Amino acid sequence: MSKNMKTFEEVNYIVKSAPGFNKKLIEEISLSKREPDWMKELRLKSLEFFLKRPNPNFGVDISKLDINEIIPYLKPNAKKSASWDEVPEEIKDTFEKLGIPEAEKKVLAGVGAQYDSEVVYQNIKRQLSKLGVIFLDMETAVREYPEIVKKYFMHAVPPNDHKFAALHGAVWSGGSFVYVPENVEVPMPLQAYFMMASPGMGQFEHTLIIVDRGAKLHFIEGCSAPKYSVSNLHSGMVEIYVEEGATMRYSTIQNWSKNTYNLNTKRAIVGKDATMVWVSGSIGSAKTMLYPASILKGKGARAEHMNITYAGSGQHLDTGSKVIHLAPYTSSKVDARSISSDGGWAFYRGLLKVSKLAHHVKSSIECSALMMDNRSASDTVPIIEVMNNEADIGHEARIGRIKEEQIYYLMSRGLSEDDAKALIVRGFMAPIVKQLPLEYAIEFNRLVSMNFKSNLG
Amino acid sequence: MALLKISNLHAKVNDKEVIKGLNIEINYGEVHTVMGPNGAGKTTLANLIMGNPKYEITAGEILFDGKNIIGMPVNERAQLGIFQSFQYPEEIPGVTVRNFLKLAYDTIHPNEKMSIFDFGDMLIKMSDQLKIDRSFLDRYINVGFSGGERKKSEILQLNILKPKLAVLDETDSGLDIDALKVVAEGINNVIGPDIGILLITHYQRILDYVKPHFVHVFIDGKIVKTGGPEVAKELEIEGYESFVV
């Protein structure tokens, strides 16, 4: 302990000065998107907040993140794509193993701007318009549905919420907008994938979803194929409004390339008797900070969070969940699992808050972490704040390893050690992976097996 | 050539010698039973045949189909055709009995690969035949299984994986009469000219249903007497003390 103990106030990091990151750049961006004034104002306000806010004092180390490096990619007409040669071998390899079709490979790798998902997309568009569902890329929605968008855009997560929300507000680009009218049940899951060809290339996309009273939607973001982009910062945002009696399910898998900083904000406001389900699988990126949040605002609202995080060599994945019970008779359930292996670091950070007025709340949180070896690290730091006594709160966490006996048992049935480990790990992840859409689940399992040098299909 | 031939085996665990010069020979088509008091090392024998790394073999040899398997890793032994039914099999959360068995089957019988549907049919047929509830197949292996369910699960595996040598470790302990019958039925179902059975037990109850050709009495780390079914009768009357040297 140091001799001259200072106080415990936060040490304020000064933002690395980025001269090119200024009002002029933001105005350029807004202009190129032909945005209404109110959106331009929002961007400028966000810029202000970003420049003032200190970096978060928890989570992953972002000291090496240099805003200067991403500026070139923010400019309209800037070079947005890599050439196929620049794409890392490791990624090309995974594409092969997962059997990704040629055209898709290029889009995923950030090479080439167009992917003709048009045919599939057109079909869906027809069905949706019959139901009155609006599904567009976010930028077009800003122009075509200003009243709705303005009402909701960055209201769940305002620009001054935290530093990266501010960054996002200033430079957001691309993303999806979905509006599901009252009592409409969307028959198929909608995918962010359809919007991939839009400008912005997924780094700062903003997804805004409104599920009106009694409606039902399943939205899928991301894909398990590795995504490579020339810019190494992904700071997206997802805002979801689940109105009375509606049901929303949001599934994500992220497998960003190993040089990426993945700093996301996802938040849902859940109304009376509505249900929100988050299913997230994180396997990529160098550093991730991801805490899907559910604000249970209406009486009887319900949230379910399921995460699976796999942190391998060189990765620091700081993931978790935030559930805030603001109303009575609300309930929540969190099942968070992580695996750390080959020196990877998995950190579960959770917040459960039950406010004074939230009586008859029930919540259960379970975190399990599997450490494959001693080079890896695993932490769980849940914060539980309960301000009403008519609440039934339970939390449990466990960190450990695979039992030797389990490996032996599987080997006694013929499996090799690698296959046995891969199978056990798959079993560990199974309850969550099976909540993902089938193709994603299969791919996720395959990705994990690959990490074990196992050929388990 | 014998299916399994163990000669003068000595082994220790935690620096304590537990197998002290064991000899046994099992041929295809034969049913052997090894009986002995608790703590005699019977489970150790099973573990040594399967290849549990916790034990150190200090002398002797174990020949399977004429091949010395000492030092061979457990999964290779499984692939050669050795199967152990464990007394306390491990729970593997998230992995269903169905998926697990398909995987194991494909690994052990690579030349007899079946489609998922054919395999599923085989599983159902076998479960019905063995009077094991079909719902078993979609439960996670051994998770929350009662003692009886665990034993049945192991016996189902035995029937599906078709090994050459089945080492059944205390398959009958803790079972009620109905479960015992199911297990015995499951064992009888595999007995035939292409398999050798080594049934390790403490009680002679299961022998009412599974008829052994040879009975070995196992006391303090080695086999002290070998005979036919009459030896089992003797044990029932005299108890194990009469065999202790």
Next chain:
Amino acid sequence: MVMEMVMVRQATPAFYTPSDYKVDDAKKLGNFEWRKPFAEEYIETGFPKWKRLNLSQILLGKLKPYTGKFLSGNAQVLKTLDRAIEENLVKEFSNVEFRGAHPKFTLMSQAFFNAGFFSEIKGHGNVYAHYDLNANSTTIENSVVIIRSGSKAIVIREITGKGKLRVSATKFLVEKGSKLKFFNILIAPNTSLSVDSNLYIVKEGADVEVYDIILGSEKVASNHEFRLVEPEAKVKLTSAYFELAQERADLEYKLIHNAPKTFGRLKGNGVVGDEAYMVFRGNIDIPHESYGVDSEEEGYTLNLSPKARVDAIPSLNVRNNTVNARHAASIGKLDEQKLYYMMSRGLDKQMVMRLIIEGMFRPIIDAIPMKLVKRDVENGLFSRI
């Protein structure tokens, strides 16, 4: 007696106002040479900004020596800390730094203590320290206990009465193969602030059992840090607390497994009611070299009132995978089923509550080896139910 108020709103470096203690204040208390370095560091350190305890002001009373006898027991060496320093007995531990609840308070204890004891236990020993805040409204304690190899020690520390400030820093060195049972009992409702920091260095094969009983003070910070530094060290801590009115308690327990094959169990259970606020922080830390560790923490809080608040922050930091590391926390109210069942046997709600709460404390009370102390705890508990 002059009460001096210190407004602590902004914690800034090198915070020093005329209202805080000065280095010279330590002179009046004796053994100045020993106290001086701590006092110097103390004035360079600021007060903490504790948002959960809402610590915006501390009443620092005038420093004077403790009146009355607080120490009794039977041990190889057992003296007040003053005497022990005079006799040059306190050598070990003067270099072991610990932050405790906050360095400002551990430094305060080491610089300005007016109470405290030193004990060295060989063979068998027991220590009973009882501080009465009625007679000593500012009690600052600094104590050291050394338990030699193979010895068995029972230490009971009881704080009762109504005072302004109680600060304590205690260090235990539990040597190879020895056993410690420590009962840390706070029954001081209406005392403004109690800050209690305890450090335990636990060596090979040593066995430590701690009971932390908290029945009031308006604001309580209780900190216990266990450093298991050699293999086979074993620690078990049971904490029982009952907070009412506007009381606030911030309890922090840390198990630091700095050696392989060490064992830890943290168990907290208690009750909050009225508008009280309780924070339970359990931390299990298992660094890379510590294999074969078995460590669990568990917290259960019964919340009787809609205005009371409970926070739980149980954390696990693990860098070795051959371990069993687990934590569980649950917060709830009186189980409706249990209530109904007992009422169907004729009891009313009050009686049922009393039974259940007593049931939570009973195992700990039973473990206390001194009848008088047992009775104090029972009275303290029953006056709250």
